[in-house]
Amino acid sequence: MGSQLDDRALKAPLEAEAGAIRQRNERDILDAAERVFSRHGYRGASLKLIAEEAGLPKSNVLYYMGSKKALYVRLLEGVMERWNMMLDDISVDDDPAEVLSAFIRSKMEMSRRHPEASRLFAGEILQGAPFLQDYLRGELRDWVESRAEVFRKWAERGLMDPVDPISLIFLIWSATQHYADFQSQVAGITGHDDFTDEDMQRVTDFLIQVVLKGCGVVSAPRG
Amino acid sequence: MGSQLDDRALKAPLEAEAGAIRQRNERDILDAAERVFSRHGYRGASLKLIAEEAGLPKSNVLYYMGSKKALYVRLLEGVMERWNMMLDDISVDDDPAEVLSAFIRSKMEMSRRHPEASRLFAGEILQGAPFLQDYLRGELRDWVESRAEVFRKWAERGLMDPVDPISLIFLIWSATQHYADFQSQVAGITGHDDFTDEDMQRVTDFLIQVVLKGCGVVSAPRG
DNA sequence: GAAGAAGCTGACCGATTGGTCAAGAATGAA
DNA sequence: TTCATTCTTGACCAATCGGTCAGCTTCTTC
Numbered sequence: 001m002g003s004q005l006d007d008r009a010l011k012a013p014l015e016a017e018a019g020a021i022r023q024r025n026e027r028d029i030l031d032a033a034e035r036v037f038s039r040h041g042y043r044g045a046s047l048k049l050i051a052e053e054a055g056l057p058k059s060n061v062l063y064y065m066g067s068k069k070a071l072y073v074r075l076l077e078g079v080m081e082r083w084n085m086m087l088d089d090i091s092v093d094d095d096p097a098e099v100l101s102a103f104i105r106s107k108m109e110m111s112r113r114h115p116e117a118s119r120l121f122a123g124e125i126l127q128g129a130p131f132l133q134d135y136l137r138g139e140l141r142d143w144v145e146s147r148a149e150v151f152r153k154w155a156e157r158g159l160m161d162p163v164d165p166i167s168l169i170f171l172i173w174s175a176t177q178h179y180a181d182f183q184s185q186v187a188g189i190t191g192h193d194d195f196t197d198e199d200m201q202r203v204t205d206f207l208i209q210v211v212l213k214g215c216g217v218v219s220a221p222r223g
Numbered sequence: 224m225g226s227q228l229d230d231r232a233l234k235a236p237l238e239a240e241a242g243a244i245r246q247r248n249e250r251d252i253l254d255a256a257e258r259v260f261s262r263h264g265y266r267g268a269s270l271k272l273i274a275e276e277a278g279l280p281k282s283n284v285l286y287y288m289g290s291k292k293a294l295y296v297r298l299l300e301g302v303m304e305r306w307n308m309m310l311d312d313i314s315v316d317d318d319p320a321e322v323l324s325a326f327i328r329s330k331m332e333m334s335r336r337h338p339e340a341s342r343l344f345a346g347e348i349l350q351g352a353p354f355l356q357d358y359l360r361g362e363l364r365d366w367v368e369s370r371a372e373v374f375r376k377w378a379e380r381g382l383m384d385p386v387d388p389i390s391l392i393f394l395i396w397s398a399t400q401h402y403a404d405f406q407s408q409v410a411g412i413t414g415h416d417d418f419t420d421e422d423m424q425r426v427t428d429f430l431i432q433v434v435l436k437g438c439g440v441v442s443a444p445r446g
Numbered sequence: 447g448a449a450g451a452a453g454c455t456g457a458c459c460g461a462t463t464g465g466t467c468a469a470g471a472a473t474g475a476a
Numbered sequence: 477t478t479c480a481t482t483c484t485t486g487a488c489c490a491a492t493c494g495g496t497c498a499g500c501t502t503c504t505t506c
Contacts, residue, residue: 021453021503039350044266047494058494059455068494119349122404126342126349127262129407136411144412166413167429174401175394181345182397184352188359189367190389206390214437244473244483270464282466282485291464 026064028054030078033071038119042072042127076124076131079117092153096160097217101208104172108204111180112197118180144169161216168215175207249287251277253301256294261342265295265350296354299347302340303358315376319383320440324431327395331427334403335420341403367392384439391438398430 032053036045047068051058065071086106090099111118124132144166151165179186179200187193211217255276259268270291274281288294309329313322334341347355367389374388402409402423410416434440 019452019503025453041264041267041346041350044264044350046492048492057455059496060453062495063454122349123264123346125405125408126345127264127267129411133407133411136408137414141412141414163433164425164429167426168433170401170405170409170426171398171430171433174397174405178393178397182348182393184356185348185359186393188352188356189364191360191364202387203390203393206387207394210386210391210394210434210437212437213439214433214435216436242473242482248483269462271462280485281464283483285465286483286485 022064025054025056025060029056029061029064029071030075033075034116034120037072037075038116038123041123073131075120079121080132080135082117083121087147090147090150092150092157094150096151096154097212100172100212100215100217104176104208104211105204107172107176108179108200108207111176111178112200115180115183118177119183122177122181159218163215168211172207172211179203245287248277248279248283252279252284252287252294253298256298257339257343260295260298261339261346264346298343299354302344303355305340306344310370313370313373315373315380317373319374319377320435323395323435323438323440327399327431327434328427330395330399331402331423331430334399334401335423338403338406341400342406345400345404382441386438391434395430395434402426 029050033045033050036050036053039045040049045068047058047061050071051061054061061071065074087099087103124130129136147169148165151160151168152162154160155162179195183195187195190199192199252273256268256273259273259276262268263272268291270281270284273294274284277284284294288297310322310326347353352359370392371388374383374391375385377383378385402418406418410418413422415422
């Protein structure tokens with residue numbers, strides 16, 4: 001298994017904008033594939049199952065996606081695109097409490113609304129990130145480092161404790177994604193098979209409170 | 224795929240204590256299987272690979288373990304046994320700061336020393352816990368609930384903030400297991416391919432500080 | 447409506463999967 | 477030494493895997 005995300009060799013026939021039929025079928029396939037891959041992992045997922053889930057013959061899936069690997073990579077690319085849209089334009093002059101609260105809220109909403117995408121990503125990382133290694137060591141690393149720099153400056157200005165910013169980011173990632181990736185564990189232990197929006201809101205408030213207070217963030221957010 | 228952990232139908236020929244040969248070979252197979260299953264997931268792992276990793280022919284693996292499923296279940300059982308030995312005898316009269324610190328330290332050490340076991344468990348949960356559902360809704364749920372009761376009483380006595388205890392347990396679980404389950408992500412972003420003991424100690428101290436302060440735990444631990 | 451492009455799919459392929467089995471080799475208690 | 481138990485393993489099996497392909501139908505465009 002290669003370790004690159006840009007395997008242009010295997011590709012669907014068309015590149016850019018395509019006909020309505022193609023657009024609809026590709027959407028159906030990608031939706032089905034996200035569910036199946038997130039539930040069974042890369043090797044555990046079979047094209048037959050994806051095809052059945054999408055309501056199409058297996059050959060049709062391969063017609064549009066080229067190969068299993070290409071389908072998986074395309075899914076990952078889609079997930080990563082929408083991964084870190086938030087927190088993209090923060091600056092030293094922003095309010096730490098507001099920014100951190102919004103970050104936690106945004107990640108929790110992600111876990112709530114796109115648990116399959118989160119689990120797809122988690123499965124890829126769990127297996128050693130065979131396809132995402134370059135992304136982790138490049139793009140994502142830079143993203144984290146630049147945010148960490150802002151956190152450090154906030155600490156210098158006395159707006160929060162001088163905690164290690166990268167550990168803080170990992171803490172927020174893990175605590176929020178937990179509710180998507182370990183959904184079955186959370187459901188089993190709480191007994192709430194249907195983790196409601198109110199449940200999620202309670203957890204969000206808890207995390208915001210503990211993280212802000214735990215890092216000594218001073219001012220309170222507006223809301 | 225069934226959802227029970229007690230499938231006594233498939234079983235290795237012998238039950239209890241066994242000869243030296245059997246003991247050594249089973250150990251080799253279980254060690255190899257833990258590595259392979261944690262790296263590739265249940266369906267992604269093949270008996271051929273496990274056998275090669277153990278240095279035995281495939282037939283021999285099946286002779287000792289009966290089937291792939293039985294081998295996997297036996298591994299999971301072993302992991303769960305050693306899962307929550309800690310925090311087992313806490314009482315309302317213990318010092319919250321000490322107990323929570325020890326809990327975090329213990330879980331971080333688990334991530335450090337048995338990352339494959341952690342990833343094996345994570346993979347099982349990620350895929351909906353097909354084999355562990357009963358365990359989650361039974362044993363583990365009771366364990367969590369009884370610990371939560373102690374946390375609540377600490378809050379009543381004013382020793383910590385009245386935070387939701389179950390959310391707190393999830394927070395500690397996720398934050399600590401992150402360094403085993405998402406090891407490849409942590410390595411990619413920090414650049415430390417070899418996350419040293421000192422790195423781990425720094426993170427442990429960070430988590431203890433943030434969690435204790437964030438939950439308003441009053442007294443400080445001895446150490 | 448002609449013609450080329452795009453969409454569709456059943457039949458088929460070699461490789462790999464988990465699992466069986468029979469026959470022989472090593473072991474250990476009497 | 478005997479002999480039953482345990483251990484070992486290559487050959488083999490049906491099922492499933494991802495992927496190819498030829499030939500068909502349906503669309504689009506002029």
